[in-house]
Amino acid sequence: MLDYDREAAHYDHTRGGLSRARAAASALDRLIPGPGVVLDLAVGTGIVAADLETAGHRVIGVDLSAGMLAQAARRLPGRLARADAAALPLPGSCVDAVTAVWLLHLLDDAEPAIAESARVLRPGGWFVTTADKAAAHRIASGLPPDDRPRADGCALLTTLGARYGLHLAAATSFIGFGQARAGGSDPMYPVLGFRRIG
Numbered sequence: 595m596l597d598y599d600r601e602a603a604h605y606d607h608t609r610g611g612l613s614r615a616r617a618a619a620s621a622l623d624r625l626i627p628g629p630g631v632v633l634d635l636a637v638g639t640g641i642v643a644a645d646l647e648t649a650g651h652r653v654i655g656v657d658l659s660a661g662m663l664a665q666a667a668r669r670l671p672g673r674l675a676r677a678d679a680a681a682l683p684l685p686g687s688c689v690d691a692v693t694a695v696w697l698l699h700l701l702d703d704a705e706p707a708i709a710e711s712a713r714v715l716r717p718g719g720w721f722v723t724t725a726d727k728a729a730a731h732r733i734a735s736g737l738p739p740d741d742r743p744r745a746d747g748c749a750l751l752t753t754l755g756a757r758y759g760l761h762l763a764a765a766t767s768f769i770g771f772g773q774a775r776a777g778g779s780d781p782m783y784p785v786l787g788f789r790r791i792g
């Protein structure tokens with residue numbers, strides 16, 4: 595994984611800046627029914643979370659990187675914690691939605707983060723996450739998807755979600771402005787919405 599403490603100062607402008615963040619937040623907002631309390635896993639610099647707030651949600655965030663959280667503190671003061679998505683410092687059933695943009699592909703195993711997301715979600719709440727990031731980049735570069743297993747693969751996430759009462763119920767996508775690789779176009783990132791049943 596990248597050293598996000600070192601990335602932090604350059605992260606926003608190298609990841610498409612506000613255009614990418616707004617596109618991502620708008621995709622999340624489309625899949626979260628109504629304003630509520632949203633836990634943003636891997637909140638990073640808070641650039642996406644800040645736009646979710648503009649859309650009317652109350653956002654709290656966790657991240658492993660102190661450097662990223664220092665940037666996010668300008669945007670979400672007092673609503674951040676340094677924590678692993680696989681061990682959330684929150685009680686059960688306390689948030690309306692959990693979001694994860696560009697997190698699960700970084701993990702060796704997405705299951706602990708999914709289990710924790712299900713635990714902190716109220717019944718009927720939504721877990722909304724990006725998926726199949728590598729496939730999005732391959733397609734945008736004119737390559738077919740490969741069949742390497744990935745921690746953020748749509749089929750795997752659907753299976754793991756169901757194990758914890760999170761049922762795939764909606765999907766959308768957003769354009770990754772500024773994320774094109776040499777000779778390619780900006781990728782279209784899939785976003786999946788899982789509803790907590792029970």
Ligand SMILES: C[S@@+](CC[C@H](N)C(=O)[O-])C[C@H]1O[C@@H](n2cnc3c(N)ncnc32)[C@H](O)[C@@H]1O
Pocket residue numbers: 598609618635636637638639640641642656657658659662677678679680694695696697700
């Ligand atoms: C690609 S950045 C995405 C940041 C933000 N979601 C965005 O879209 O701008 C990935 C972030 O995940 C964080 N991260 C990686 N593994 C994590 C984990 N197990 N728990 C919490 N955060 C993690 C990194 O520190 C980094 O800030």
